Amino acid sequence: MKATMIHGERDIRFEEVPDPTISAPTDAIVKVVASCICGSDLWSYRGEDPTHEPHTIGHECLGVVEEVGADVRDVAPGDFVVVPFDHCDGTCSACLNGAPCENVGITQSGQAEYAVVTHADGSLVKTDGTPDRDLWPSLLTLSDVMATGWHAAVAAGVRRGGTAVVVGDGAVGLCGVLAAAQMGAETVVAMSRHEPRQEIARAFGATHVVAERGKEGVAAVKEILGGTGGDAVLECVGNGPAFEQAFRVARPGATVGFVGVPHGAEVPLRVMFSKNVGLAGGMAPVRRYLPELLDLVLARTIDPGRVFDLTLPLAEVADGYRAMDERTAIKVYLEP
Amino acid sequence: MKATMIHGERDIRFEEVPDPTISAPTDAIVKVVASCICGSDLWSYRGEDPTHEPHTIGHECLGVVEEVGADVRDVAPGDFVVVPFDHCDGTCSACLNGAPCENVGITQSGQAEYAVVTHADGSLVKTDGTPDRDLWPSLLTLSDVMATGWHAAVAAGVRRGGTAVVVGDGAVGLCGVLAAAQMGAETVVAMSRHEPRQEIARAFGATHVVAERGKEGVAAVKEILGGTGGDAVLECVGNGPAFEQAFRVARPGATVGFVGVPHGAEVPLRVMFSKNVGLAGGMAPVRRYLPELLDLVLARTIDPGRVFDLTLPLAEVADGYRAMDERTAIKVYLEP
Numbered sequence: 001m002k003a004t005m006i007h008g009e010r011d012i013r014f015e016e017v018p019d020p021t022i023s024a025p026t027d028a029i030v031k032v033v034a035s036c037i038c039g040s041d042l043w044s045y046r047g048e049d050p051t052h053e054p055h056t057i058g059h060e061c062l063g064v065v066e067e068v069g070a071d072v073r074d075v076a077p078g079d080f081v082v083v084p085f086d087h088c089d090g091t092c093s094a095c096l097n098g099a100p101c102e103n104v105g106i107t108q109s110g111q112a113e114y115a116v117v118t119h120a121d122g123s124l125v126k127t128d129g130t131p132d133r134d135l136w137p138s139l140l141t142l143s144d145v146m147a148t149g150w151h152a153a154v155a156a157g158v159r160r161g162g163t164a165v166v167v168g169d170g171a172v173g174l175c176g177v178l179a180a181a182q183m184g185a186e187t188v189v190a191m192s193r194h195e196p197r198q199e200i201a202r203a204f205g206a207t208h209v210v211a212e213r214g215k216e217g218v219a220a221v222k223e224i225l226g227g228t229g230g231d232a233v234l235e236c237v238g239n240g241p242a243f244e245q246a247f248r249v250a251r252p253g254a255t256v257g258f259v260g261v262p263h264g265a266e267v268p269l270r271v272m273f274s275k276n277v278g279l280a281g282g283m284a285p286v287r288r289y290l291p292e293l294l295d296l297v298l299a300r301t302i303d304p305g306r307v308f309d310l311t312l313p314l315a316e317v318a319d320g321y322r323a324m325d326e327r328t329a330i331k332v333y334l335e336p
Numbered sequence: 337m338k339a340t341m342i343h344g345e346r347d348i349r350f351e352e353v354p355d356p357t358i359s360a361p362t363d364a365i366v367k368v369v370a371s372c373i374c375g376s377d378l379w380s381y382r383g384e385d386p387t388h389e390p391h392t393i394g395h396e397c398l399g400v401v402e403e404v405g406a407d408v409r410d411v412a413p414g415d416f417v418v419v420p421f422d423h424c425d426g427t428c429s430a431c432l433n434g435a436p437c438e439n440v441g442i443t444q445s446g447q448a449e450y451a452v453v454t455h456a457d458g459s460l461v462k463t464d465g466t467p468d469r470d471l472w473p474s475l476l477t478l479s480d481v482m483a484t485g486w487h488a489a490v491a492a493g494v495r496r497g498g499t500a501v502v503v504g505d506g507a508v509g510l511c512g513v514l515a516a517a518q519m520g521a522e523t524v525v526a527m528s529r530h531e532p533r534q535e536i537a538r539a540f541g542a543t544h545v546v547a548e549r550g551k552e553g554v555a556a557v558k559e560i561l562g563g564t565g566g567d568a569v570l571e572c573v574g575n576g577p578a579f580e581q582a583f584r585v586a587r588p589g590a591t592v593g594f595v596g597v598p599h600g601a602e603v604p605l606r607v608m609f610s611k612n613v614g615l616a617g618g619m620a621p622v623r624r625y626l627p628e629l630l631d632l633v634l635a636r637t638i639d640p641g642r643v644f645d646l647t648l649p650l651a652e653v654a655d656g657y658r659a660m661d662e663r664t665a666i667k668v669y670l671e672p
Binding site for chain 2 (some may be wrong): 035042089094097098100102155226227228231251252253254255258261262265267269270272273274275277278279280281282283285
């Protein structure tokens with residue numbers, strides 16, 4: 001099959017690789033009908049996570065089941081499925097506690113013609129028939145980015161009538177805004193400096209946008225929130241400055257929900273101690289949220305697919321990485 | 337008045353100091369009827385927090401109101417009161433969110449004849465008349481240690497029917513065991529190597545005691561809990577090894593409730609990310625829990641005063657510090 005490979009820093013190629021095979025009886029192979037590029041793919045692309053040898057890349061996809069292992073019961077060839085990037089057995093202590101599976105497998109070739117899903121029964125969520133084509137972008141976001149933004153809001157403890165501050169205006173941050181608004185936060189402050197992203201944030205339910213960062217950003221947030229920080233803070237980046245910003249805009253007693261893969265982030269333990277600001281979240285247990293989010297998308301209550309502002313043929317995936325790296329695109333949708 | 341002073345490392349003296357005075361109209365002066373030594377006082381005693389110039393020490397006490405400032409309305413001279421170590425105005429954004437007051441004052445001379453309480457109305461909780469003398473030790477624990485153990489359990493999200501693991505067998509850890517049991521945790525594992533402390537832990541509701549530490553400790557906890565970690569973990573020490581232990585005995589998706597002043601502790605952010613283990617807590621907002629805990633003590637439902645295993649006259653406070661430093665006493669009760 002043809003798949004996206006990373007060979008090194010800023011070296012993405014769409015090329016022939018061996019066809020995937022069923023290697024465990026719980027596996028399924030999914031024919032990819034839509035995929036996308038994740039902000040976390042950029043860590044490898046930029047060389048911050050070094051690539052020691054070429055490998056397939058991409059963990060978000062939507063597809064149709066092509067083949068299943070002997071033990072797979074709940075999905076069958078022909079089913080249209082949302083593929084959570086982190087697969088689950090659905091039975092371990094972590095899964096039962098709403099955390100990422102202890103026996104986790106991750107989609108390894110989402111940006112390809114086919115992807116293997118381990119623990120297919122515990123992972124895949126099928127739809128009734130093939131959903132309307134215009135819903136595919138939103139359905140694709142459930143594979144990771146929307147579920148991850150939702151997890152940030154859940155972890156931060158967003159509550160009806162409360163206030164929420166979202167740090168990060170990437171696709172995850174924007175989905176975090178949508179999640180916080182959907183959960184009923186009365187005030188949702190999006191911290192964003194980029195006009196097109198601010199616009200999506202507002203469309204997703206941000207009641208306020210703060211373009212400033214650092215001390216000025218903290219002051220602007222506090223002015224909006226009556227002199228204090230947010231009841232819930234969604235940290236949707238993962239780096240040092242974002243963590244620092246998140247803790248600074250947290251009200252005493254608040255929780256920072258973090259979902260960005262930590263890179264150079266430090267936890268201000270003394271501040272957490274004195275202000276009683278908690279930290280929760282981590283890698284999103286996507287499967288946990290899929291049924292609820294799927295309903296919201298199919299009912300057209302939420303439209304997270306708006307985060308895609310560039311669509312490319314899969315064969316031009318390298319251009320997609322470039323666009324996201326240069327921030328000329330928020331998130332790139334890839335079609336076979 | 338006579339007060340406990342710290343002059344430097346392991347240099348505690350009970351000596352004459354100026355009488356305290358009302359310096360703000362919201363202050364009250366409390367005549368101390370019982371006080372005690374906190375594990376956190378040992379950071380200064382051991383020189384880990386250096387003493388640059390001599391000062392009074394001690395922040396836990398029980399007493400009778402002696403004098404109040406002009407604006408104090410809710411307490412009056414003669415009232416028997418529990419003094420939360422961290423005072424609250426009861427009106428700031430932090431207090432309203434259940435976190436330690438933003439304008440926090442701390443009792444500065446608890447181990448003395450008199451203590452000043454700032455924001456007396458927001459802080460002090462009075463009893464109906466003078467409680468039975470045998471209840472005083474338990475009432476005194478509400479000033480800090482029991483409320484702090486309770487905060488660890490609340491922050492860790494202890495729930496009825498769930499499992500809890502308590503790291504640390506100091507007085508706070510033992511109170512954490514009591515709190516977790518009182519909140520209905522079905523399994524409460526106390527990690528303790530010391531026989532007398534294990535005994536109190538069992539009396540407080542620990543269903544299991546694990547004496548091992550490190551990897552062996554983790555294995556022992558997991559064996560008790562059916563192969564996984566605790567739904568809630570109470571970190572009641574604050575140092576590096578205790579933090580590490582706490583995260584290792586946490587079930588994926590659990591929360592570590594921490595209440596010990598952090599000293600050399602590191603937060604394993606990558607573990608938090610992959611296992612979705614949260615961290616919450618910090619300095620206990622004692623006043624928030626006082627009404628509930630006071631009822632439990634007065635009804636003789638809980639008996640946290642059992643943590644005191646040595647009673648000394650206040651004048652012999654230096655011996656009390658020595659006993660706690662050498663771990664020959666768990667917690668020392670001081671009488672005028």
